Amino acid sequence: xxxxxxxxADKLSAANTGFMLICSALVLIMTPGLAFFYGGxxxxxxxxxxxxxxxxxxxxxxxxxxxxGFSLAFGTDKGSLIGWTSGWVGLxxxxxxxxxxxxxxxVFVFMVFQLMxxxxxxxxxxxxxxxxxxxxxxxxxxxxxxxxxxxxVAHWVWGAGGWAFELGVIDFAGGTAVHINAGAAALGVxxxxxxxxxxxxxxxxxxxxxxxxxxxGLLWFGWFGFNAGSWLGNDDGVGALMFVNTQIATAAAMLAxxxxxxIRHGAFTTLGAASGAVAGLVAITPSGGAVSPLGAIAVGAIxxxxxxxxxxxxxxxxxxxxxxxxGVHLVGGVIGSLLIGFFASGKGQSTVEGLFYGGGLTxxxxxxxxxxxxxxxxxxxxxILAFVIDKTLGMRVTEDEEIAGIDQAEHAETAYDxxxxxxxxxxxxxxxxxDTDAKKVDA
Numbered sequence: 001x002x003x004x005x006x007x008x009a010d011k012l013s014a015a016n017t018g019f020m021l022i023c024s025a026l027v028l029i030m031t032p033g034l035a036f037f038y039g040g041x042x043x044x045x046x047x048x049x050x051x052x053x054x055x056x057x058x059x060x061x062x063x064x065x066x067x068x069g070f071s072l073a074f075g076t077d078k079g080s081l082i083g084w085t086s087g088w089v090g091l092x093x094x095x096x097x098x099x100x101x102x103x104x105x106x107v108f109v110f111m112v113f114q115l116m117x118x119x120x121x122x123x124x125x126x127x128x129x130x131x132x133x134x135x136x137x138x139x140x141x142x143x144x145x146x147x148x149x150x151x152x153v154a155h156w157v158w159g160a161g162g163w164a165f166e167l168g169v170i171d172f173a174g175g176t177a178v179h180i181n182a183g184a185a186a187l188g189v190x191x192x193x194x195x196x197x198x199x200x201x202x203x204x205x206x207x208x209x210x211x212x213x214x215x216x217g218l219l220w221f222g223w224f225g226f227n228a229g230s231w232l233g234n235d236d237g238v239g240a241l242m243f244v245n246t247q248i249a250t251a252a253a254m255l256a257x258x259x260x261x262x263i264r265h266g267a268f269t270t271l272g273a274a275s276g277a278v279a280g281l282v283a284i285t286p287s288g289g290a291v292s293p294l295g296a297i298a299v300g301a302i303x304x305x306x307x308x309x310x311x312x313x314x315x316x317x318x319x320x321x322x323x324x325x326x327g328v329h330l331v332g333g334v335i336g337s338l339l340i341g342f343f344a345s346g347k348g349q350s351t352v353e354g355l356f357y358g359g360g361l362t363x364x365x366x367x368x369x370x371x372x373x374x375x376x377x378x379x380x381x382x383x384i385l386a387f388v389i390d391k392t393l394g395m396r397v398t399e400d401e402e403i404a405g406i407d408q409a410e411h412a413e414t415a416y417d418x419x420x421x422x423x424x425x426x427x428x429x430x431x432x433x434x435d436t437d438a439k440k441v442d443a
Contacts (some may be wrong), residue, residue: 011095013104020109026048026225029117031123035224037274038127038414039321040208042201045405046131047207047415053126053138055290066091069118070111072151077161082152103232113229121150121178125382127323128186131196131404135410137395144385145185149378153177157370169364169370171244172349173230175286175337176374183330184375187227188319188383193395194422195320197402204322209270216274220250223281226286231349238289238349245288246281249300253280256304264308264370272308279307279328290351292339298343303335308389334371341367342375 026128042050061069075085087093090109102108122142131137156162157169157177164176198204206212215257229238235430247332257276257432258268283303284296289297311327314320321327341364344354355360387394401409408414 004316011104011374012099012106013235015106015232016066016235017106017109019234020105020113020229020232024109024113024223024230026118026222027113027149027229028222029119029138030056030116030219030226031055031120031327033215033218033240034120034123034127035215036211037170037278038130038323039221040211040215041212041271042125044203044415045407047274048407048413050126050130053133054123054409056135056143057123058118060139061122061146062115063147064143065115066113069146070114072147073154073230074110074114077159078153080161080163080166081156083155083159083161096296100232104235105232107225110232113232115224115355117174117178118146118150118154121174121182122146122185124182124329125186125189125326128190128321128325129193130322131406132193132396134335134394137389137393140393141385141389141395144389145382148183148385149185149381150177153181153374153378156374156380158228162349164370164373165252167369168352168363168366170290170338170340170350170352170367171286171370172289172343173285175282175333176370178328179282179285180337180371180374181378183326185382186325186376187319187330188379188381188397189386189393190319190321192386195259196322197256197320197399198339199320200315202320206271207288212274216277220277220281222294223250223285231289234437242288244293245291245296246284248293248296249284249288249303249304250277252297253277253283253304253307254299257308260305260308267319275324275328276304276308279303279332282307282329282332283339286333286337287340287343288292290344290352290354291344291348292345295343295345299339302339303332307332330375334375337367337371338364341365404432410427 039050041388070086075083111151156164227240227244254276261272280300310331346353
C-alpha cells in the first residue's frame with residue numbers, strides 16, 4: 001500500500017486471495033477488540049456507550065464505503081486529492097474475477113480489506129471522548145468525518161495519483177492515514193467539546209483491567225492481518241518481514257513502557273503493559289516493511305518510552321483525552337512514520353534508505369510532509385465538524401446525564417446487573433439438636 005515494488009500479475013492467485021480474506025477478518029476483529037480495550041478503561045457507568053461507539057462504526061462506515069467511500073479513496077485520481085470511479089458506486093460495476101491493478105487478488109478482496117481499515121479509524125477517535133458525547137451526534141460525526149477526512153486522506157497516502165503516494169511518503173499500513181489521522185481528529189474534537197465533569201478532581205480509573213487486557217490481546221492478534229496483509233500478497237517475503245517486525249516492535253514497546261513506568265512511578269501496571277503494546281503496534285504500522293528486525297526493536301522501544309511520557313501531557317496542558325488516543329495513536333503514529341527516515345534499511349518494501357543506512361535525510365523530509373499535512377488537515381477539519389454539530393444537534397449529554405451515567409441516558413441499559421447477586425432462598429437459623437448446647441446453626 002506504500003510506494004513499493006509491485007508483482008507482475010495477470011491472473012488470480014487463490015493463495016493470495018485466501019490470505020487476504022483471512023487478513024480482512026483479522027482486521028475486522030480489531031474493532032471489537034478496541035471496544036473491549038476502551039470499554040474496560042472507562043468507569044462502569046460508561047461501559048456500554050464505549051462499546052457502542054466502536055460497534056456503530058462497523059455499521060455506518062460499511063454502508064458509506066459501499067455507496068461512495070471506496071470510489072473516493074481508490075478511484076481514478078482527480079487532482080492528487082481525491083479519487084472517483086463512477087462504476088464503483090454501490091460496487092455496481094466490478095467483476096468477480098477482476099484483479100486489483102498490479103496484484104493477483106480480486107478488486108472485491110482489496111475493497112473489503114480496505115473497508116476494515118475505514119471502520120476502525122473513526123472508532124479509534126472515540127476513546128478520547130468517553131463519558132460525554134451523545135450517540136446520535138457521534139454517529140453523525142462518523143458519517144461526516146469518514147466522508148471529508150478519512151476517504152480523501154486514504155487517497156493521498158495509498159491511492160494511485162495521491163500526492164503523498166507520488167511524493168514517496170512511506171506508510172505501509174496506516175501510520176498517517178489511520179493513527180495520526182484519528183489521533184489528530186481526537187484532539188480537534190476534545191478541544192471543541194471540553195473536559196469531562198470532574199476532570200483532574202474525581203477518580204476516573206479503569207473499571208475492568210481484565211477487559212482491557214482482553215481487548216489489547218485481540219488488537220495484537222488482529223494487527224498481524226492489519227500489517228502483514230497490507231502488502232496484498234505473500235509472494236516475496238515482505239509481508240513476512242512485516243509480520244515479524246510487528247511482533248518484535250510490540251514486545252519492545254511493552255517492555256520499554258513498563259521500564260519507564262517502574263522508574264517513573266514505581267510499579268509495573270497491567271494498564272501500562274496493554275498501552276505499551278498498543279503503542280508499539282501503532283509505531284511499527286507505517287515502518288515495519290522498511291526497517292530490519294533490529295530497527296523494529298528501536299522503533300518499538302522509542303515509541304514505548306515517548307508514548308508513556310506523552311500520556312501525561314493532558315494534565316499539563318489541560319485537555320481531556322479520556323483514554324489517551326492523542327498520547328498513543330497520534331504520538332505513536334508520528335514516531336513510527338518519522339523514524340522511517342532514520343531506520344529504513346533499503347532491503348524491505350523498497351530500496352529507500354534512511355539516515356542510519358547512508359540515505360541521508362531525503363526520506364525523513366518526505367515523511368515530515370506526509371505526517372504534518374495529515375495531522376493539520378485532520379485536526380482542523382475535525383474541530384470544524386465538531387463545532388458545527390455542537391451548535392446544531394449538540395455534541396454533549398447534559399451534566400446531570402454525564403454524572404448519572406451515559407449508559408442509562410443514551411442506551412437505557414447498564415453493563416452489569418447485580419440485582420440477582422447472591423440470590424437463592426433466605427437462610428434461617430434452626431435449633432440445634434437437644435443433646436448439644438444452645439448454639440444456632442445455619443440450615
